[in-house]
Amino acid sequence: MGRKSAVDVAMLLSLVAIAVAAPAPARAQAVIKVTDDVSLKFGGQVQAWGDLAEDAQGYYTKNLYIRRLRFLMGGQVAKPVTFFLQADVSNLGKPGNKGPGLSILDAFLSYKPFAASESSTLRDALQIDAGLFLVPLCRNALQSTLTFLSLDVAATTLVDNFNGLGLRDTGLQLRGFFFDSHLEYRLAAFQGLRTASGRNPLRLAGYLQYDLFDREKGYAYQGYNYGKSKILALSAGIDAQGSFRALSASLAVALPVREGDELDGLVQYLHYDGGKTLGYVVDPEKKTESGIPVQNDVLVEVAYYIGALQLAPFAKFESQYFVDGNLNQNKGVMYFGGGFKYFVAASNLNFTVAYTRAQPRSSADAAGVARKGLNQVTAQLQMFYF
Template identity: 30%
Template sequence: MKFFPTTLLIIFIVCAQVARAEENPPRKKRKSQLLKELPASINKDTANDVSGSDAAPFKPSIQVGAIVHMFAGAEQDGFGSPSAAEAAKDWSKSFTLYRARVLVGGQLSKKGSFFMETDLPSAIGVQLSTGNKSTKVSPILLDCQYEYDFSNAFQLVAGMQLVSNNRNGLQGAAGLMANDFTYFQYPYNLFENSPLNGNFGRDLGVNARGFLAKDKLEYRLGVFTGRNTDGKAPLRTVGRLAYSFLDPDKDYYYAGTKLGNGKTFTWGAGFDAQGSYYNLSTDVFLDKPLGQAGSLTLNAAFQYMTGGTDTLSKYSFARMIPRQTVQFLELGYYFKEPKLQPWVRFENQHIISQQAQTSGVPTYDFDQTNSSYVVGGGLNYFFNGTGTNLRLSYTTRSYDVKEATGYADKTFGQVWLQVQFFIF
């Protein structure tokens, strides 16, 4: 499959025409971003309670909430791994408790706040990829962070937090448009044994963040632990710049869809690097009313990443992260009267490894069998915005599978009917 990075440029131009360069004055209230997994533009009551009046005496506050995703699903054998291609006609079925998070946040002072979140380390139910059933798991600490707002232009966030150089990797689970996160945003940062020693996309470190140019320009720059086996590893450095052409986009965890609340058109670019590894990305997000019926959401990104070719240094990623490009696109339309949102998604992970990265494996074979792409779509029904909703999705994942006569493009399917409830 061929890839065209210029696709993002075309999307960007289309978005600019839809947005029409509208300007709205920024709201003058201050928000504590860490207290919300739900975007403030949707959860306005929470934002008002947290911000308060500068003239009123300060009182510490605390909030407790939860987010749950559970689904009935079916997945064709081979969806998670092409090695199971010989049984591609068989389907595994399951009722699954996928996420069960407890959220705790608090305002400790006028400028200081904290956020903590737990989650399940693995889903409860039949694991579709293995067929094994788990009936209980112990929760893990997912997020644990403290934020201090020195000013609107400079804030520090310290602790365990989501780490990414692109928008989709910094989305909150409650604000997703599709049924789940993308397949390729955390390919090397998901688990402890991943190349970057991640924790479901989280890492420990300190992140600086601020807003300039009337809140239209956001920057993020942080240093994190990354991969570390002896305490002497170079720090992982992650940065991002984003410019909002319409309403300021100030949520700490971005929304995947805002259901027409406000007008957002944001372009961003970022980097992620440690040792011989680096990842460069650019992304665009549009969410605004379009027509009388409802609102359009578009989310697109392009990444180039590689572990480099240095195979001698101790913190080389050359044989852990092959050179590759990742493309991502989500497009949906929210019909406000029936509260329905159809959406489509496309993702590509195209591996084009360098010879030094394959460690003796023929490059052609390695690239063919590890590249894959995802095409899917679904329909969401919102009982109460992101508070309670139902999502039906069908997703396919395609690989080049090696057979006796050569390579063949194989496609495997997955069906989810997922319910979400969220309160914070």
């Protein structure tokens, strides 16, 4: 570990420790209040993983590492202006990681031009976000890492992470709510991938969601609501730059079914087409691949939160289907998995144990080389405060 990396990690650990240890009122998080219109708050997130993963030779690798180590800061600088900053060291200690480095995940300002209006409809109609934030393509990409129904973000959702910024990009977004805040829209223009001249098109994204029951008005959506909200959300999204296209449709539910219990689910469809902008290219000499192949992907997650036990068993299915027959034979895969979460203190402290099997769509690739299913078992400890 280089000196700079060590300093980055030490600094972030210190900030997280301070944030988590900060005294807080019983009813809310600790907030530094300067005036009625100016405030500041801090937080931290740690997700420690231990996993047992099968390799292509049938052996199992064993690893203990920190999946996410995050420092959060948010606040208000004027009545209509808020900000959010999230820094991260990911996969700390995992083999193959190039080294711990502090990266900025989120850094954006939000301005509500109608915040002073007496009409709640007008107040919520428009919010302008500027900076680095999540690309609004699909429900899973916009979901909080604290409350995934299963262990982590879906592999098929990560296909959209072609710029390596954690499903985020720098840009400008218009966001708001209509129809008594049941309908949400997000329209954004991003930097995307730039050519040397910088004359190529910007990256454009849009997302619509309709909540039939309770409204969801945060930056990121919750998976588990612990029986406190009734969610039935329909959504669709698009992400495009040049001839690249990504389309999504999803249905999310979080329904109280008994006293303190909750039935949760997410069904998501994604279509990717790299086009000429991000077309799939194989370099046989360098043995490298780049771009995004045309594919149709599906994610299904279900969970049942048992309030009396603070326990949630879950199951997950994921399918990555490539339109090109040879490519699908070589790389097409399905994921099957399940596990449980034990919530000591909701999102603030919980444990997850998850099993996943990556099952190839074919027993052999186009060259006749056998393709083998791989198993993985992961345990996670999560601590969070904000």
